[in-house]
Amino acid sequence: MSKAIMQLDELSCPSCLQKIQGALEQQPGVENVKVMFNAAKVKTEFNNDQVQSDQLSKVVTDLGYEVQSIKVKE
Amino acid sequence: MMKFITKHSNQITGVTGALIVLGFMGRLIKVEPVEIAAFAVASVIAAVPIILRAWSALKYKTISIELLVSIAVIGAFAIGEFEESAVVTFLFLFGSYLENKTLKKTRNSIKSLTEMAPTTALVVSEDGSVEEEDVDFVDVDDVVLVKTGAQVPVDGEIVSGHGNLNEASITGESKLVSKGIDDEVFSGTILDNGSIKVRATKVGEDTTFGKIIDLVEEAQDTKSTAEKFIDQFAKYYTPGVLVIALIVGLITRDFRLAITVLVLGCPGALVIGAPVSNVAGIGNAAKNGVLIKGGEVMNVFSKVDTLLFDKTGTITKGETRVAASLDVEPKSEYLPLLARVESESDHPLGMAIVSYADDSDVNYHDLPLHDIDTVKGKGIKAEVDGRQVLIGSRSLLADAGIELTTDQADYLSSLHEKGNSSVLMAINGRLAAILGVADIIRPDVKETLKKLKQLGIKQTVMLTGDNEKTARAVANQVGIDEVQAQLLPEDKVEVVKKLQAEGKTVAFIGDGINDSPSLTTADIGIAMGTGTDVAIDTSDIVLMTSSYDELYHGFAVSKKTVLNTKENIVIAIGTVAFLLMGLIAGFIYMASGMFVHEASILVVIFNAMRLIKFNTKPKQVDEKLTDINSISEPIK
Numbered sequence: 001m002s003k004a005i006m007q008l009d010e011l012s013c014p015s016c017l018q019k020i021q022g023a024l025e026q027q028p029g030v031e032n033v034k035v036m037f038n039a040a041k042v043k044t045e046f047n048n049d050q051v052q053s054d055q056l057s058k059v060v061t062d063l064g065y066e067v068q069s070i071k072v073k074e
Numbered sequence: 075m076m077k078f079i080t081k082h083s084n085q086i087t088g089v090t091g092a093l094i095v096l097g098f099m100g101r102l103i104k105v106e107p108v109e110i111a112a113f114a115v116a117s118v119i120a121a122v123p124i125i126l127r128a129w130s131a132l133k134y135k136t137i138s139i140e141l142l143v144s145i146a147v148i149g150a151f152a153i154g155e156f157e158e159s160a161v162v163t164f165l166f167l168f169g170s171y172l173e174n175k176t177l178k179k180t181r182n183s184i185k186s187l188t189e190m191a192p193t194t195a196l197v198v199s200e201d202g203s204v205e206e207e208d209v210d211f212v213d214v215d216d217v218v219l220v221k222t223g224a225q226v227p228v229d230g231e232i233v234s235g236h237g238n239l240n241e242a243s244i245t246g247e248s249k250l251v252s253k254g255i256d257d258e259v260f261s262g263t264i265l266d267n268g269s270i271k272v273r274a275t276k277v278g279e280d281t282t283f284g285k286i287i288d289l290v291e292e293a294q295d296t297k298s299t300a301e302k303f304i305d306q307f308a309k310y311y312t313p314g315v316l317v318i319a320l321i322v323g324l325i326t327r328d329f330r331l332a333i334t335v336l337v338l339g340c341p342g343a344l345v346i347g348a349p350v351s352n353v354a355g356i357g358n359a360a361k362n363g364v365l366i367k368g369g370e371v372m373n374v375f376s377k378v379d380t381l382l383f384d385k386t387g388t389i390t391k392g393e394t395r396v397a398a399s400l401d402v403e404p405k406s407e408y409l410p411l412l413a414r415v416e417s418e419s420d421h422p423l424g425m426a427i428v429s430y431a432d433d434s435d436v437n438y439h440d441l442p443l444h445d446i447d448t449v450k451g452k453g454i455k456a457e458v459d460g461r462q463v464l465i466g467s468r469s470l471l472a473d474a475g476i477e478l479t480t481d482q483a484d485y486l487s488s489l490h491e492k493g494n495s496s497v498l499m500a501i502n503g504r505l506a507a508i509l510g511v512a513d514i515i516r517p518d519v520k521e522t523l524k525k526l527k528q529l530g531i532k533q534t535v536m537l538t539g540d541n542e543k544t545a546r547a548v549a550n551q552v553g554i555d556e557v558q559a560q561l562l563p564e565d566k567v568e569v570v571k572k573l574q575a576e577g578k579t580v581a582f583i584g585d586g587i588n589d590s591p592s593l594t595t596a597d598i599g600i601a602m603g604t605g606t607d608v609a610i611d612t613s614d615i616v617l618m619t620s621s622y623d624e625l626y627h628g629f630a631v632s633k634k635t636v637l638n639t640k641e642n643i644v645i646a647i648g649t650v651a652f653l654l655m656g657l658i659a660g661f662i663y664m665a666s667g668m669f670v671h672e673a674s675i676l677v678v679i680f681n682a683m684r685l686i687k688f689n690t691k692p693k694q695v696d697e698k699l700t701d702i703n704s705i706s707e708p709i710k
Binding site: 026 | 127174
């Protein structure tokens with residue numbers, strides 16, 4: 001299980017939070033998604049064999065939110 | 075495409091606004107083609123980002139507010155209501171822009187904290203060369219160089235050099251601390267002078283400073299029950315509005331009414347009202363040295379009516395010192411002998427006496443010491459420098475046939491009444507001195523307790539393992555209502571449970587590992603920041619500098635925040651009710667509905683922003699603010 005922390009641009013609407021959360025949770029191998037609205041951070045645990053961290057970052061980017069940085073802990 | 079639009083949404087809003095003005099001007103000068111064209115173009119331009127966002131969310135099976143607006147706008151456009159569609163889209167975009175701006179302000183207090191975090195480190199490689207690296211790439215056991223004025227980037231031990239450090243970001247104390255080889259340094263502290271090399275033991279988010287930031291960030295997103303309810307509600311509410319609009323449309327056969335319901339139904343102020351108050355309140359508290367772990371904690375804390383205090387380390391500083399003495403023999407005569415014997419002991423009273431002797435520059439280390447004999451529960455007998463010495467309680471001296479005069483006995487009982495522990499000393503069968511040893515009471519305890527009572531605290535109780543007499547004396551000095559002495563940690567938990575069973579909402583304030591069970595059991599556990607890590611982890615609230623001002627501020631800001639949240643919920647529900655009535659009465663349409671919505675969102679944000687400036691002690695808060703500013707300057 002790896003752990004990724006993404007720093008996003010400011011989130012302004014609580015519904016963005018639901019969108020990001022829902023989208024990431026539907027990715028295979030992703031467990032435990034936590035979107036921190038005020039800190040504009042996403043913390044997630046995922047299975048390295050099923051999905052890569054840059055795929056997760058792409059999901060968020062596709063939703064229209066810039067990912068400033070992503071930290072991954074194995 | 076998506077990125078481009080997100081980046082330029084401000085420009086899009088601007089262009090739409092200009093087109094709408096042009097449209098109204100067209101109407102004013104009665105040139106219908108200009109009017110229609112301007113509104114139509116504005117609708118299309120402004121609708122694109124909204125529809126795209128709605129679509130991307132829909133792809134992940136989420137029904138968003140944007141979807142409601144999109145359908146309404148497309149509908150209005152289809153029936154030729156270009157003015158309505160243009161104004162609705164513009165207000166929606168412009169509203170999000172303003173929300174963004176104002177929300178940023180409510181989050182600023184946390185930003186100023188995270189910006190204090192170090193970003194780069196000078197890593198010393200094995201051949202001695204130094205390279206600047208991003209702090210994320212520093213590993214445990216790397217050696218980093220810290221120069222004068224720079225920030226320590228890791229938690230670690232000094233391997234060479236020494237200097238004075240400003241540890242205000244961790245301890246809240248701005249006094250400089252001198253440190254040398256093998257001493258521990260913390261990430262986020264600033265080297266005021268000197269130059270040190272530090273071997274990293276903890277990096278990044280594992281450092282103490284990283285943990286503090288993490289704690290505050292998590293706290294702001296830890297939802298209260300009310301928020302969780304609203305979140306859950308919003309999840310079904312948004313699709314619900316879609317269904318209701320459909321039903322309304324089918325029954326009334328009024329397409330315009332159906333799409334108006336879509337716009338009016340947007341969950342706006344309700345979703346944002348509660349979280350925005352909590353963010354501002356928690357941010358305010360953090361800035362004033364109080365870490366509150368989430369909105370629910372604030373909620374419960376505001377209802378607390380009973381405060382339980384641990385004594386040592388909480389009411390008092392947990393540092394004993396000699397507070398008074400009656401010198402029968404000159405101090406220079408008895409103190410060296412006394413200190414020599416006590417230097418062999420690790421009893422707290424003994425340590426207080428030794429540091430008293432050290433402070434008085436008494437030389438005692440080389441005195442010959444023989445025949446030490448501990449008399450259980452009474453004291454010590456010994457021979458120092460050829461003289462027979464008795465150190466301990468009154469009964470130890472009485473056993474040896476040494477009686478006190480009336481004056482001496484009065485002095486002794488006055489010491490006890492003030493909460494001091496006493497040490498008597500006799501040399502060669504005659505009383506030499508009576509010393510009072512006291513634990514220092516933290517500043518401002520009495521005043522703070524008084525002010526807390528004005529805010530609604532009904533009862534204060536001190537729980538301590540110490541003896542009844544000392545405990546009562548301390549309690550009397552600070553004005554605590556009730557004392558329960560000679561308690562074991564599990565007895566303290568029982569007291570908490572008993573009070574809870576009586577229907578009281580209890581906060582426990584403590585500092586040690588032994589307090590952890592009580593901290594968890596109480597409705598609210600409050601830890602002294604200078605206490606143990608365990609206490610800080612198990613608590614709900616941490617007072618960073620262990621000051622009573624912080625306790626008061628935390629309580630006051632929690633009450634204010636809860637009130638603010640309620641105000642916001644009332645505003646939000648009031649808005650929805652107003653819109654519904656307006657719709658039925660027929661004076662609210664799509665554009666005016668959107669306007670009221672966006673306005674109500676801004677009202678709740680502005681209401682929450684009042685919390686940012688809330689303070690209980692104007693002067694002191696200002697000093698702390700400048701402190702933070704002066705720290706963050708060198709980093710920028």
